[in-house]
Amino acid sequence: MEIYFAPMEGMTPSLLRNMHSSYFGGCDKYFTPFISTNENYLLNHKEQRDVAPENNSGVCLVPQIISNSAHQTAEYLYLMYEKYGYREVNINMGCPSGCVVSKGKGSGMLRDPGKLEDFFMELEKEIRAVRPEGTFLPDVSIKTRIGFSSEDEYRKIMEIFLAHPVRQIIIHPRSRTQMYQGQVHLKEFGEMYEAFTNAGIGVVYNGDIRTLEDYEKIAEAFPKLDGVMIGRGLLRNPSLARYIKGGKQADNEEYLTYMEAILDGYCERIPSEKNVLAKVKDLISFAKDAFSGYDKGFRDMCKADSVESFRVCMRQYIRNSELNGL
Ligand SMILES: Cc1cc2nc3c(=O)[nH]c(=O)nc-3n(C[C@H](O)[C@H](O)[C@H](O)COP(=O)(O)O)c2cc1C
Numbered sequence: 001m002e003i004y005f006a007p008m009e010g011m012t013p014s015l016l017r018n019m020h021s022s023y024f025g026g027c028d029k030y031f032t033p034f035i036s037t038n039e040n041y042l043l044n045h046k047e048q049r050d051v052a053p054e055n056n057s058g059v060c061l062v063p064q065i066i067s068n069s070a071h072q073t074a075e076y077l078y079l080m081y082e083k084y085g086y087r088e089v090n091i092n093m094g095c096p097s098g099c100v101v102s103k104g105k106g107s108g109m110l111r112d113p114g115k116l117e118d119f120f121m122e123l124e125k126e127i128r129a130v131r132p133e134g135t136f137l138p139d140v141s142i143k144t145r146i147g148f149s150s151e152d153e154y155r156k157i158m159e160i161f162l163a164h165p166v167r168q169i170i171i172h173p174r175s176r177t178q179m180y181q182g183q184v185h186l187k188e189f190g191e192m193y194e195a196f197t198n199a200g201i202g203v204v205y206n207g208d209i210r211t212l213e214d215y216e217k218i219a220e221a222f223p224k225l226d227g228v229m230i231g232r233g234l235l236r237n238p239s240l241a242r243y244i245k246g247g248k249q250a251d252n253e254e255y256l257t258y259m260e261a262i263l264d265g266y267c268e269r270i271p272s273e274k275n276v277l278a279k280v281k282d283l284i285s286f287a288k289d290a291f292s293g294y295d296k297g298f299r300d301m302c303k304a305d306s307v308e309s310f311r312v313c314m315r316q317y318i319r320n321s322e323l324n325g326l
Contacts, residue, residue: 001219003241004170006206006231007031007064007090007143011283014055015265020234021059023258024250026241027234028227029060031143034092036105037065037072041079051084064143066092068104070122074130081138088167093144096176107176111148113156120164141168143206143229146192147175151185158192161201168202170229180232184208186221193222202226209233211326215244235286237326249326256318259284263311273307280310284317291321 005012005020005027017030035047049055051063063080067073073091080086095106102108109116131137142161147153153175161169173189174182184207196203205218206229218228233240238258239250250258262283266276281302288298297317304310 001225002028002204002227003244004029004031004204004227004229005234005241006229007033007092008231008235009033010279011235011286014050015269016262016283017056017059017061019258019261019265020238023254023261024238024242026239026243026245026247027059029062030056031090031229032061032063034064034066034095034106035076037067037069037076039069039072041072041075051080051086053084062086062088062090062141064090064092066095066100066105068109068119070119070126071130073123074126077127077137077140078130078135081136087136087138088141089138090141090143090170093142094172096145096179101176107145107148110145110153110157110176113153113160116157117160117163120160124164139167140165141170141202142166143170144172145176146171146173146185146188149175149177151175151188154185154188154192158195162195162199166201168204168226169196170204170206172206174207190222193225197224204229206231209240210236211240212244232286235283236290237287239326243326250323252318252321252323255323256315259314259318260311263307263314267307276307277304277310280314284314290323290326291317292324294321297321 032050063086065076077089080089092106093109100106171189171192173185193203203225204227205225209215209228209230210233243249263280266279270276294317297320301313301317304313
């Protein structure tokens, strides 16, 4: 079973993906945070840097797009193959954020099944129009939730996906209303899993995998999965995928080396010290509950107002905490 590192806007740029892959490994695929399509078919500088193959060598990368336009989606599929050489593109139909949903993007696509069906019908038409004779287009995978307002909507959504040429579906078994909290709906996920795998569509589970035990529970219940996708669990414990695959858990020194490499990488790329600090403080916040016994160290890190004081505090924090619950 494969393990994918989930895309997380603001948290998983190419720097983090590359560092994760070279320090810990264990992930078979990484995904870019979503790239919003636009009518000019142009990526901004940040997106270009993030997706450029030369900045992602050594990792298997899948670009993710988010759109409410079938025409733009078709153009971006073509662009991702033609300009960057990617053979798979993921379409985000799961993002719950208000400003995304209000534009009918992300999980906003799940709100009205009729519109979702129209999107796929139009996409197939647009793909035929966009693609010059004889050229290749990347496989399409979808990252989705199981409903907009409620998990009860899963059947309608499932029927639409089943009727269209999707290679793989990554399912976060929550509704949009739940954001990233509350129970994951494994019964509904199980029905989707059976229907998709029977139809030859690959299924990936995503949600709340934080430990080897969490992984084993899912892998045993759903043995035909292509894989699992892990987000917050890998920010908290970057050795989780390696450990699941039989490698070792991170120790304090290894964790610190990784965090320092990320800190140095951000310092090289981001001119403003304040912005560097914001990035690394966000990252270490996702890891907070992996460490215990030195809460004062965490507070000191949060208060640090220069990169050098942050570095000193981070060293003390990681070295003097217990790494537990990994
Ligand atoms: C800060 C943050 C940013 C995210 N950005 C994206 C994104 O750009 N694209 C996407 O498909 N999902 C995004 N997600 C959702 C994650 O990919 C994943 O589905 C979610 O965190 C649940 O998985 P987990 O429980 O393993 O973390 C984001 C989640 C978080 C917490």
